[in-house]
Amino acid sequence: MGRWRAPGAASSVLITPEGLRRLQEELTDLWTRRRPEVVAALSAAAAEGDRSENAEYIYRKKQLAEIDRRVRYLGKRIPSLRASHELPADQAVIYFGAYFRVEDADGSEHAYRIVGPDESDARRGWISIDSPFARAALGRRIDDEFEVATPTGVRMCCVVAVAYE
Structure with missing residues (x-):
């Protein structure tokens, strides 16, 4: 049995301006601060010797893979998002952002x-x-x-x- 899964339903591309800003900040933080910290810790763990039984090395590899997965996702998702800046003409009705x-x-x-x-x-x-x-x-x-x-x-x-x- 393979690992194939049917594609999920496409999610909306709308986002609030503050939500878009938070995602961009998260991407910047992952790329400039978190990833270099994990890479440095991974290098230190690798220098300790036998990697097959080194729990710190295995943990840091998984942590780096999670960061890279999130960076890839945000790198693809952010350009496709559309921030909704306008308020609706009739603000007594529930629309996006209400x-x-x-x-x-x-x-x-x-x-x-x-x-x-x-x-x-x-x-x-x-x-x-x-x-x-x-x-x-x-x-x-x-x-x-x-x-x-x-x-x-x-x-x-x-x-x-x-x-x-």
Whole structure:
């Protein structure tokens, strides 16, 4: 059996300007600071002798491979991204970059922001524009209700606030 996998769905190329800046800073940091540190540590570990049983050498090789993988990914992904700088004409509607709050059927409120797939962060409530919840919320206004299928069942939500920064 081979290692072939079907290609995944293409992710959106939208990103917020601050998200693009963070990815560019990460690439610069990996290339100028982290990679040289790991290469120096790898060289020191290699100089210690037998590499087949040298745990430090094996660890540093894996760490270098992870850094190189991330550098390759960012090097290919950053040029394909499109930063969204404009605010929408109607700022009462949920579009890309919107901060919004919804109220669930049980009365609990949750805050979200629609961002690009490269900058989603569940702890901050930043959801990818490619997610089912974001797709269901796009185009909604305050007091609009929508439902979205979740792993735990259908979730009913009502938009209570929309803002752009």
